[in-house]
Amino acid sequence: MTDKATLRAQALTARAAGGDRDALDRHLIAALAPHAGVVLAGYWPMRDEADPRAAMAAHDGPVALPVVTGAARPLTFRLWQGGALERGPFGTSHPPESAPEVRPDVLIVPLAGFDDRGNRLGYGGGFYDRTLELLRKSGPVLAVGLAFEVQRLPAIPTEPTDQPLDLIVTEGGARTPLR
Ligand SMILES: Nc1nc2c(c(=O)[nH]1)N(C=O)[C@@H](CNc1ccc(C(=O)N[C@@H](CCC(=O)O)C(=O)O)cc1)CN2
């Protein structure tokens, strides 16, 4: 099987082609509609990432953004009510320290690539793996991967620390991973 680094490079190159953004918004909003009232973590898109902001704006409940707190540390999440963001490491943007920290119930997870089993590839920092591991220890959490169809890979090799996705949304619709 092709190694993760090679697959990541392939998926990131493919991602640049993007896909139907209106369809992506529609499917993500529909997938999140049953989760009104809970804390939703989105992300501030970078480079060619699929943009979750329409669905964050449509969410009927609190919305949070991730904060990088250190290299091998899980992400934290701060409530975001539309105010100004600060620049973080790796080109990220996050709410200021004055914003309350919250525990997300549903996370929109940015992806380099995904496969039909719900395995995911990010930028390789292990941030979402560490974060989902921690959150899953403290209660139920739904990890919704967001990507374009061009980011789908035949099979991603797994490591014991990988945290799978519960749902994958693309411009083609929502898929429940085959396990
Ligand atoms: N939009 C968005 N926000 C996010 C993430 C993400 O993937 N996307 N993260 C997901 O974990 C966390 C931030 N972690 C990140 C880790 C590495 C890179 C990254 O681009 N690394 C490049 C070097 C970037 C640079 O030097 O500018 C690399 O490793 O090649 C970005 C974000 C939290 N926020």
Ligand SMILES: Nc1ncnc2c1ncn2[C@@H]1O[C@H](COP(=O)(O)OP(=O)(O)OP(=O)(O)O)[C@@H](O)[C@H]1O
């Ligand atoms: N819970 C954890 N504890 C210790 N190390 C971890 C944990 N989760 C992931 N790692 C390590 O982080 C490294 C990066 O993982 P991986 O390649 O899966 O990143 P990724 O999923 O692409 O990145 P990200 O989660 O930031 O999007 C791996 O070497 C892995 O061993």
